[in-house]
Amino acid sequence: MRFSGWRVLKEGLTGNRGWGPQWRDPEPKREYDVVIIGGGGHGLATAYYLAAEHGITNIAVLEKGYLGGGNVGRNTTIVRANYYLPGNSEFYSHSLRLWEGLEQELNYNAMMSQRGMINLFHNDGQRDAIVRRGNAIINQGDDAELLDRDAVRRLVPYLNFDNNRFPIMGGLLQRRAGTARHDAVAWGFARGADMRGVDLIQNCEVTGIDVEGGRVTGVQTARGPIRAKKVALAAAGRSSQVAALAGLTLPIESHVLQAFVTEGIKPLVDHVVTFAEGHLYISQSDKGGLVFGSYLDFYSSYAARGNLPMVEHTMETCLAMVPAISKARLLRSWGGIMDMTPDGSPIIDHSPIAGLYLNCGWCYGGFKATPGSGNAYAHLIATDRPHGPAAKFRLDRFSTGHGLMDEEGTGAQHNLH
Amino acid sequence: MRIHCPLCGARDRREFSYKGAALVRPLAAAEPEAWHAYVNLRENPAGPLAELWYHEMGCGSWLQVTRDTVNHSVLEVVLARDTALGAGA
Numbered sequence: 001m002r003f004s005g006w007r008v009l010k011e012g013l014t015g016n017r018g019w020g021p022q023w024r025d026p027e028p029k030r031e032y033d034v035v036i037i038g039g040g041g042h043g044l045a046t047a048y049y050l051a052a053e054h055g056i057t058n059i060a061v062l063e064k065g066y067l068g069g070g071n072v073g074r075n076t077t078i079v080r081a082n083y084y085l086p087g088n089s090e091f092y093s094h095s096l097r098l099w100e101g102l103e104q105e106l107n108y109n110a111m112m113s114q115r116g117m118i119n120l121f122h123n124d125g126q127r128d129a130i131v132r133r134g135n136a137i138i139n140q141g142d143d144a145e146l147l148d149r150d151a152v153r154r155l156v157p158y159l160n161f162d163n164n165r166f167p168i169m170g171g172l173l174q175r176r177a178g179t180a181r182h183d184a185v186a187w188g189f190a191r192g193a194d195m196r197g198v199d200l201i202q203n204c205e206v207t208g209i210d211v212e213g214g215r216v217t218g219v220q221t222a223r224g225p226i227r228a229k230k231v232a233l234a235a236a237g238r239s240s241q242v243a244a245l246a247g248l249t250l251p252i253e254s255h256v257l258q259a260f261v262t263e264g265i266k267p268l269v270d271h272v273v274t275f276a277e278g279h280l281y282i283s284q285s286d287k288g289g290l291v292f293g294s295y296l297d298f299y300s301s302y303a304a305r306g307n308l309p310m311v312e313h314t315m316e317t318c319l320a321m322v323p324a325i326s327k328a329r330l331l332r333s334w335g336g337i338m339d340m341t342p343d344g345s346p347i348i349d350h351s352p353i354a355g356l357y358l359n360c361g362w363c364y365g366g367f368k369a370t371p372g373s374g375n376a377y378a379h380l381i382a383t384d385r386p387h388g389p390a391a392k393f394r395l396d397r398f399s400t401g402h403g404l405m406d407e408e409g410t411g412a413q414h415n416l417h
Numbered sequence: 418m419r420i421h422c423p424l425c426g427a428r429d430r431r432e433f434s435y436k437g438a439a440l441v442r443p444l445a446a447a448e449p450e451a452w453h454a455y456v457n458l459r460e461n462p463a464g465p466l467a468e469l470w471y472h473e474m475g476c477g478s479w480l481q482v483t484r485d486t487v488n489h490s491v492l493e494v495v496l497a498r499d500t501a502l503g504a505g506a
Contacts, residue, residue: 251457253438302486303489398457415437
């Protein structure tokens, strides 16, 4: 079933009786060519690209809960390509290009909105860093514009420009950055994969990974054993537990990152805006709610909810930046569980076990990576060779120390990112 | 989240800074694999985890806190110097 303006009009006039389920609910088969563990954004995107670009369709995506119920539904929906270091830079650039064509490719409205993102700076040192980052972004082939204080004021006049501690001196604008509808991305990939024959199997927790003679042979699940030639992990947030089923220990700590949304207000925040002191990012959803977040809570957690000190910090920073919203009431907060690696960058690589692949360690960059990650991971699984823009996301960079991507320059150690 | 410091009593989480999993540091001459495991690899359990917290805005003690990572409940707190971590000091 294809979506089109004509179809929406026709269904609207005939009581919307012609819509059907967007994907099947199949029973798991006994054997697949590829089993993907995790039916979130990355797992579904991987299945889609395996089918669409590599012609591999005998695939099962096994999901413990429901499709898109993990971190793809627990983020702040920001899409951007403004990384600095080689490795991250070309990967997120590739991912943003995929985002730009995604809705046409999937025939699905992901509500991709390239509304632009402005990273504010408050002092000379931050200006230098942002100029350097902007140049790196331009060298990568993406867009970045340095704005002075007046240019920022013309775009986002509602900010507090004269905060005593953190006056706004200017910003870096990336016009192609923006937001996308988080659930719709997962659903669009799910529908696209299902249409190409991929089995999406929900309520199917993987309880064991079978390895014989150093090669993976299948998985044990809540719905029985499934044999597979290749098994691909895409379970960020629970990567350590799933990898442990195969006897692997990963360089990952799980941390909670909180996000918040206010009641709906009239259109105010037209872009994604980030505040550099105290770290805050804010955008406005199409329903009118202000969506914002800040740092990790900075301790290991699987709780999917955080503690009050970080709530307080986030609110203080938000009001320092936009005092005008002080009376907006907070509706909800939530926490996503981040796979934090020592250097703050992800892993897409072979595992030490033949036929078992790793896609994990997305830190807080997982949502914008969704299409790029699926695309690169599918390439790795199908060809056993790393995909160009993701070739530096190697697992062995932590044991060798070669190729670490410490974007923040704080040191490649746990709890510093 | 409140942590019961053995010296100071129950205090707010904000008085403490977090180090991470409580792991015994390898000897300086240990194999690179042992250092890789110490610096990078983590069991990362969803459940009780022994970890190091520093009572930065209190008595300045390093504490070994056993905390459930699923619900944030603090199960046990002892001074790190009284554990295997402090044995070499």
